[in-house]
Amino acid sequence: MPGDSRPVGGPGLKQVRRIVTEIPGPRSREQLARQRGLVPAGVGAALPVFVEAAGGGVVVDADGNSFIDFGSGIAVTTVGNSAPAVAERAAAQLRRFTHTCFLVNPYASYLDVCEKLNALAPVPGEKRTLLVNSGAEAVENAVKVARAATGRPAVVVFDHAFHGRTLLTMTLTAKNRPYKHGFGPFAPEVHRAPMAYPYRWPTGPEHCAEEAADALEDLLDRQVGADNAAAVVVEPIQGEGGFIVPAPGFLPRVAEICRARGILLIADEVQTGIARTGRMFACEHEGVQPDLITAAKGLAGGLPLGAVTGRAELMDAVPAGGLGGTFSGNPVACEAALGVFAEIEANDLVERALEIGDTMLDRLTDLSDAHPVIGDVRGRGAMIAVELVEPFGTRVPAPDLAGRIARRCHAEGLLVLTAGSHSNVLRFLPPLSISDALLEEGLSILGEAVAKEAAFAV
Structure with a gap:
């Protein structure tokens, strides 16, 4: 002014x-x-x-x-x-229109972001992407998809995890203060396994991956019941928990454990995704291919946008009307996300x-x-x-x-x-x-x- x-x-x-x-x-x-x-x-x-x-x-x-x-x-x-491509694309979209609601009148930029994420996400096979408003909303929707696709209720998460501040994601989160204290009761059917935290593993880092994976296997088979478990949700590097990089081999073992039991693996890459760790997604460092993957923080350069990308048959298991939201995939945020991808590619x-x-x-x-x-x-x-x-x-x-x-x-x-x-x-x-x-x-x-x-x- x-x-x-x-x-x-x-x-x-x-x-x-x-x-x-x-x-x-x-x-x-x-x-x-x-x-x-x-x-x-x-x-x-x-x-x-x-x-x-x-x-x-x-x-x-x-x-x-x-x-x-x-x-x-x-x-x-x-x-x-x-960043130039983010600001320019978002500003141009602001001049065209700010909102229609994709559930009422769709627009191409939503599809463009989904197309990009489908191409980049290390999820096997044909993929679908849902756009939402935040990381917590992305995790919530990934769990919804997993439950709908498997018909199972239980979700397994890890010590030191952070997944958001909504009721379900607060339940998935491990730390009490400041995230959970006084906000209960929490969502049911959430179970917690030890994280393969090399620095603090009781028997030393050399045993960490194997023993943590064994503990997960025992939890699933003996306590939860593998046929009750819809998904295991894991951060490839834990964020709020302290940037914990799991011991080498742990994440591939988690993927194997899930695959053997028909349990879906959800990679929460809200903080690690979109080029942050030197890969587009952090689970790529160990060649892990999750069934569903979430993104948010770095996705739209500061505008609110989250995403769930998953195997097509899983994402399509939810009937029409079961996914979405009034502001989900806002057109200005979508253009900003396309600007983010342009900046990543242009500047390596x-x-x-x-x-x-x-x-x-x-x-x-x-x-x-x-x-x-x-x-x-x-x-x-x-x-x-x-x-x-x-x-x-x-x-x-x-x-x-x-x-x-x-x-x-x-x-x-x-x-x-x-x-x-x-x-x-x-x-x-x-x-x-x-x-x-x-x-x-x-x-x-x-x-x-x-x-x-x-x-x-x-």
Whole structure:
């Protein structure tokens, strides 16, 4: 609007870290005071600064502070905030029409997104795709499809899982606070198996995959009853649970266990999907072919869009009217998703994710060697984490230390996020549009924060 002095976002934004006020600054504090009177206390923020612009590898707040972005809106702006193809396609669609409801008057962009996902998803055979509004809605619909196709009620999930905040997905989620506490009773017929978590497996990482798979097999056969189980739902890398990469061989074994019992395998790739891990989908790293796969966060570059892609005979098992929603597959979000795919292809962002991951793993491994409070470094592609533990060779989770390091990073102009069942994990999700210079600078800030806080921890 005329006279608007706010910075322009997108890739044209100056790519520098700049801290000019305390964090949060006076303008952000003013908005936070306003928020307290307007928004429920249950809605919080990892870094409570109000954003004016974002793009490339930075986020700029209302006070003019420019932060290096290691969060990507929780893996959403994977191709960069306001990436050109995303912004241009979405803007053009806004001028044509904003909504018809695909259930009333369909439009071609919905089909274009489905066609793209059907081609990319590592689901065997002929495929179908359903578009929805969010990751939680995608997971809910995947379970609906699995139950309809198999005629079975039970669903099996894993320790440390996060699948959403709706009733069913909250039930599927493992962590009580803040996601489940006080919100019960929960949905029935949900069962939980141990996750193959190498760093914390009781008998050591070398036994992790086999023993965790055996535990799943025992749960299905002895407790649930395999002929009662519709699906096993698994994150190929657990997100909110702490970026847990299952022990090698575990996911293929899970797929075999399911296949032998006629149980469907649902890969929840809401956080890992759409080029984040150096593959279009993370289950591709071990050649796993799920029956159904979900996507959302990185799918539409910041606009709300989720998807379920599955084997055609499963997806078609639901009768007409059983799937859909008023806003599902909104045309503006569909155009944004097509822009995301264009950005990935034009800029070779799958390969870029691998490059970012190599840089981060090298630097963080060196940091771990210097500071034993980093108990584990893990992840794939541009989805990397460090797990913080108490000093003197323990594996005792250190959530306070993780929080202090995160706050120190924020104060120095680096946006990082925490995660983990014990809230002791720092997770890093830089946009794939970040420059090498900003990536290195961010890692240096992190290294200094770890060194200073580790010294206090001893």
